[in-house]
Amino acid sequence: MTNHVTQQRIQADLQVKASIEPQYEIEARVDFLCSQMIETGQHALVLGISGGVDSTVAGRLAQLAVEKARDKGVDARFYALRLPYGEQKDEDHAQQALTFITPDEVLDINVKPASDALLASLEEGGLTFQDAVQRDFVLGNIKARQRMVAQYAVAGAKSGLVVGTDQAAEALMGFFTKYGDGACDLVPLTGLTKGQVREVGAALGAPAILVEKQPTADLESLKPQLADEEALGVTYTEIDAFLTGQQVSEQAYTTITNTYQRTDHKRQLPRTP
Known part of the structure; x- marks a missing residue:
């Protein structure tokens, strides 16, 4: 299978369009969220x-x-949740986002006590790690899953649906925690490349500092604010180019397709016999 054919197949699987009209995408995705809420009661x-x-x-x-x-x-x-692990280094950006969004309600929930307690219980129960790096990686996934536990607790108390933030670039690279930020009810950014999310953000009037901000999952305590692109080994520009059918370097193509294959289980429902 040629590189181009592979790109086309993945582009179709992830519902990516080569280009978008931001205002149309805003209206369509707002309609989607509204209708889903009404239809599900x-x-x-x-x-x-x-x-x-x-x-x-x-x-x-x-x-x-x-x-x-x-x-x-x-x-x-709409309930907007702040879910820091202790004190977030870029808390000012989170506050700017809340000011822009103007949510109906804001809840501030610190996931550090629950995350640390679970890790401590695991170690008390006999779990060991290869080294400090592996321990920190596992803790990072615990943080992501504790955040989703909190969101579903709020959704359960308020008869709500949990909204996810996954977009096509993260879906392509499997760059999310399974049953953490990958767990949700509605995914309004589906099919958008990272650049297209920025286009929609700009059209919505989001602050430029947030629209152009260097992405970071910020899950690793040993490497705070680690850039996504450093963790992925490929840039979002290359990922977006791949998703929209453009030619990318052989190194980027190999990294992307190998990662896509390796993380396929994250994009699937649980397997059955």
């Missing part, structure tokens, strides 16, 4: 806000969706 949307462009854009779409639902007579609300 739920009355709230819940999303963790980190200060990155993905959660900023998804958060604003969620707020617009509940406002549209209220116009239709539905008593709907």
Whole structure:
């Protein structure tokens, strides 16, 4: 199978368009969130806000969706959650995102006590690690899953649906924690490349500092604010080019396709006999 054919297949699987009209995407995705809430009989949307462009854009779409639902007579609300592990180094960006989103309600939930307690219990129960790096990696995934536990707790209390922030670039690279930030009910950024998310963010009027911010999952305590691109071994420019059918270097192509294959289990439902 040629490189181009492989790219086309993956592009179709991840529902990527070569180019977008941002205003159309805004309206379509707001409509999606609103209709899903109404059809399921739920009355709230819940999303963790980190200060990155993905959660900023998804958060604003969620707020617009509940406002549209209220116009239709539905008593709907958007709950924006701050979910720091202790003190977040770029907390100012998270606060700027909240100011832009103007959510109906904000809940501030520190996931550090629960995350640390679980890791301690695991070690007390006999779990050992190869080294400090592996221990930190496991803790990072615990943080992501504790954040999702918190979001579903709020959703359960408020009859809501949890909104995810996954977009096509992260889906391609499997760059999310399984049953952590990868667990959600609605994924409004599906099919958008990283660059297209930025386009939508700019069209929504999000602060430029957030739209152009260097992405970081910020899960590793030993490497705080580690850039996604450093962790991935490939740039978002190359990932987006791959997703939109453009030619990329052989090194980028190999890294992307190998990662896509290796992380396939993350994009699938649990397997059965």
